[in-house]
Amino acid sequence: xxxxxxxxxxxxxxxxxLIDQIRAPLQQVGxxxxxxxxARKFGARIIVCTGEELDSLQAVGQSEPLFLTIGTPxxxxxxxxxxxxxxxxxxxxxxxxxxxxxxxxxxxxxxxxRQAAETGVEAEELLSRASEMLQNPVLLLDERGHIVAxxxxxxxxxxxxxxxxxxxxxxxxxxxxxxxxxxxxxxDALLVRLQSGEVLYTLLCAANNRPLYASDEIVFESLAGxxxxxxxxxxxxxxxxxxxxxxxxxxxxxxxxxxQDSPEQITIDTLNRLGWSENNEYAVLxxxxxxxxxxxxxxxDICDLLESSLDExxxxxxxxxxxxxxxxxxxESDALQNKLHSLAETRKLRIGVxxxxxxxxxxxxxxxxxxxxxxxxxxFGGATRLSDFVEQEIAAQSISAFPKELICMRSxxxxxxxxxxxxxxxxxxxxxxxxxxxxxVKTAGELFIHRSTLLYRLERIKAQFGxxxxxxxxxxxxxxxxxxxxxxx
Numbered sequence: 001x002x003x004x005x006x007x008x009x010x011x012x013x014x015x016x017x018l019i020d021q022i023r024a025p026l027q028q029v030g031x032x033x034x035x036x037x038x039a040r041k042f043g044a045r046i047i048v049c050t051g052e053e054l055d056s057l058q059a060v061g062q063s064e065p066l067f068l069t070i071g072t073p074x075x076x077x078x079x080x081x082x083x084x085x086x087x088x089x090x091x092x093x094x095x096x097x098x099x100x101x102x103x104x105x106x107x108x109x110x111x112x113x114r115q116a117a118e119t120g121v122e123a124e125e126l127l128s129r130a131s132e133m134l135q136n137p138v139l140l141l142d143e144r145g146h147i148v149a150x151x152x153x154x155x156x157x158x159x160x161x162x163x164x165x166x167x168x169x170x171x172x173x174x175x176x177x178x179x180x181x182x183x184x185x186x187x188d189a190l191l192v193r194l195q196s197g198e199v200l201y202t203l204l205c206a207a208n209n210r211p212l213y214a215s216d217e218i219v220f221e222s223l224a225g226x227x228x229x230x231x232x233x234x235x236x237x238x239x240x241x242x243x244x245x246x247x248x249x250x251x252x253x254x255x256x257x258x259x260q261d262s263p264e265q266i267t268i269d270t271l272n273r274l275g276w277s278e279n280n281e282y283a284v285l286x287x288x289x290x291x292x293x294x295x296x297x298x299x300x301d302i303c304d305l306l307e308s309s310l311d312e313x314x315x316x317x318x319x320x321x322x323x324x325x326x327x328x329x330x331x332e333s334d335a336l337q338n339k340l341h342s343l344a345e346t347r348k349l350r351i352g353v354x355x356x357x358x359x360x361x362x363x364x365x366x367x368x369x370x371x372x373x374x375x376x377x378x379x380f381g382g383a384t385r386l387s388d389f390v391e392q393e394i395a396a397q398s399i400s401a402f403p404k405e406l407i408c409m410r411s412x413x414x415x416x417x418x419x420x421x422x423x424x425x426x427x428x429x430x431x432x433x434x435x436x437x438x439x440x441v442k443t444a445g446e447l448f449i450h451r452s453t454l455l456y457r458l459e460r461i462k463a464q465f466g467x468x469x470x471x472x473x474x475x476x477x478x479x480x481x482x483x484x485x486x487x488x489x
Contacts, residue, residue, distance in 0.1 A: 001028035002103065002218070004066045004082060007046060009214030010102055011068070011084055019085040021078045022066070029066050032099045034092070048096045054081065068095055106215060109133045110222050117226035123235045124295075127151040130223040135210050140227070142320035143200040146294035148236055155208065173202075176228065178221050186211050192224045196231035198259075199319050203227060238317045241300035244307045250274050251316035254325055257363050258318060268360055276314075276327075278359035283336060285324040286370035290348040294319070302349070309343055310336070321371060328356045337383060344382025350374050351383035395481040404489055409482040411467040416486045418464075426465075429457045431483050433469055 005025035012018050028044060035049030037056055042065040051071035067081050071088040078085075086095060112133075116126045127138045131151030140149040173179060173193040182188035190212055191204045203224050205212070233239065239248075253270045256262045268278055276282075287306070289298065294317075302322055303315035312327035328336050333355055340351050352373030354366040369386055376389040399407050415426050429447065433454075436442045444454040462468045 001030055001044070002106070003027065004029055006214045006218060007066060007068075007099065007102070008084055011086070013213060014098065015086055017087075019072065020083065022082045022084070024082060027064070027082075029064075031103050032068070032096050034096065046099055048092055048099070050092070051077075051085070054083070057081075068099070070095065102215065106218055109219050113219075113222055113226050117230050122237050123149040123227065123230065124151070124237075126223070126227060126230070130205075130219060133219050134205055134212075134216050136205050136208055136212065136216075138203070138205045138223070141202045141204060142294065143202075144288065144320040146288060146292050146320055148201070148294050148319060150295065176224065178217055178224065180212075190217060190220045192220070194224060194228045194231065196228065199231075201231065233317075236319075237296035238299060238319075239296075241297045243300075243304045247307065247314045247316075250276055250314045254314060254323070255316065255318060257360060258323070258367060260364065264360075271360070276325075280327050281329050281356040281358050282360070283326045283328045283333075283356045284354040284363070284366040284370050285326065285340070286352040286367060286374050287322040287324060288320070288350050288374060290350060294322075302347070305343070305347060310339060321374070323367060323370075330356060332356075337385070340383035341381045344377070349382060350377040352377060353383060353385045355385055355387070391477050392481055392484050395477055396484075399481075404485045407481065408485045408489065409467075409478060411465045412479075412482040412486050413489070415461065415465050415467065416489070426457065426461055427483075427486065429454065430461060430467070430469065433458070434479060434483065438469065 003025065004022050004027050007029070008018070008020055008022060008025070011020075030043075030045050032046040032048055033042065035047055035053045037053065044064045045066075046068060047065045048068045049070070051069045051073040054067050054069050054073045055077050057077075065082070067083045069083060069085050070090050070092055072078075072085050073083065077083070112129055113126065116129050123140060127140065127149055128151040131138045137154040138151045139147055139154065142148050173191070175193050175195055178190055178192045180187035180190060187207060189204055189206045191202055194201045194203060203220075205216070205220055239251075242248075250271065253267050253274065253276075256267045257264065257271075272278060287302065288294065289302065299317045299322060303317065303324075306315040306322075306324050307313050310324070310326055313324060315322060315324040317323070326336060337353070340353065343349060344351050352370040352375075354369040354373070357366060373384045373386060373389070377384045380388045405413070412427075412430070415430065419425060419427050429443075432446055433440075433443045436446070440451055440454055440458075444451045447454065458469060468474065
């Protein structure tokens with residue numbers, strides 16, 4: 001059975017000047033039949049006939065079929081039935097065969113996807129089979145916009161505009177419903193939101209190679225249904241490319257601790273037996289690649305890198321991030337942070353850190369804090385802790401009801417406006433000076449200017465904008481928040 005709307009859409013691609021009258025577009029209809037006049041009730045079928053044959057039909061109980069007529073019936077007839085009017089010179093047999101092939105093709109495609117899903121193939125194999133049918137790339141994205149699976153031969157630059165986490169999160173999607181992006185008749189992409197456990201995914205097919213037709217929506221909907229049933233760590237192959245397997249048991253225990261699918265004390269006892277004592281302190285990290293590629297091989301490579309680079313570390317993937325637990329005490333915090341900054345820079349990562357805490361208390365919340373820190377990592381050299389941004393976060397939440405322009409310091413606004421108009425860099429100087437805790441020597445070095453040049457700029461900022469950065473009474477929290485807000489303005 002296929003919706004009448006689907007048949008109409010397919011016919012419009014073949015017959016651009018199609019005339020139609022369909023009052024129940026979502027009604028399902030079965031395979032096509034040739035017209036048989038008389039008392040017969042056609043039911044929910046597609047009926048191929050001439051306009052004259054439809055005019056001869058008694059208008060009694062015949063509202064369910066979709067009539068495909070060769071030539072135009074009477075206006076009164078069109079108002080009674082669901083009708084698509086085809087050109088007068090078309091052949092009845094051609095139309096019948098065309099619609100029959102639509103049914104056959106969709107049956108074949110659905111069977112192929114069902115077979116792939118039921119035989120235990122991985123998600124990427126399922127996406128590749130669907131991509132061959134759709135003749136367009138298919139991607140599976142997590143809630144942060146990372147690519148976690150994709151069909152073969154995907155042009156990353158062509159689909160980059162669709163894999164933006166903020167854009168995806170701002171689209172209000174009901175679960176399991178296929179949506180179109182762009183023009184309804186010629187959409188730029190099809191997408192559907194899926195959920196497996198606690199993880200939200202977006203399945204996306206981009207119209208890179210050919211337009212997306214109505215039949216593609218049915219294939220895409222079938223793909224979403226099969227993929228929803230098979231989504232798991234196994235079908236995404238997470239962990240299957242790992243070189244370091246010695247922490248696999250610990251990783252499973254940490255996953256259990258985070259998912260809370262086993263009694264907490266039993267999991268903690270398991271970790272104790274594996275050498276992860278609850279009497280030690282542990283930092284919890286959340287990590288994502290800047291390029292957004294979090295498919296199994298790339299994710300496993302990052303996990304191996306972390307375990308090779310950090311002492312007493314266990315890394316594993318729980319979408320939408322890579323989670324890392326590091327044994328680290330209070331006095332080791334700065335050394336760990338320096339290593340993380342180096343890793344973030346060399347491997348193009350964003351790292352959020354929940355600093356060391358005793359044992360496994362608040363473990364879920366510690367990961368949540370690390371995930372929140374990722375959103376600020378770009379502003380702090382790629383790796384950031386709560387202490388790096390907590391002041392701005394608290395201040396931002398407390399003044400969220402006001403326009404940013406009214407919150408930002410007038411002097412910072414004036415300074416930024418002057419920079420834009422005159423090509424100066426007073427704002428950068430101010431930001432670096434504050435970031436370096438008002439250390440003139442360090443700031444001058446980072447700006448590649450002489451200390452006397454820096455001091456001259458600070459004096460100009462004070463004289464021209466009334467902002468004395470060396471004033472001990474300056475409201476530091478307001479200053480930090482203003483430097484952040486002015487970037488958005």
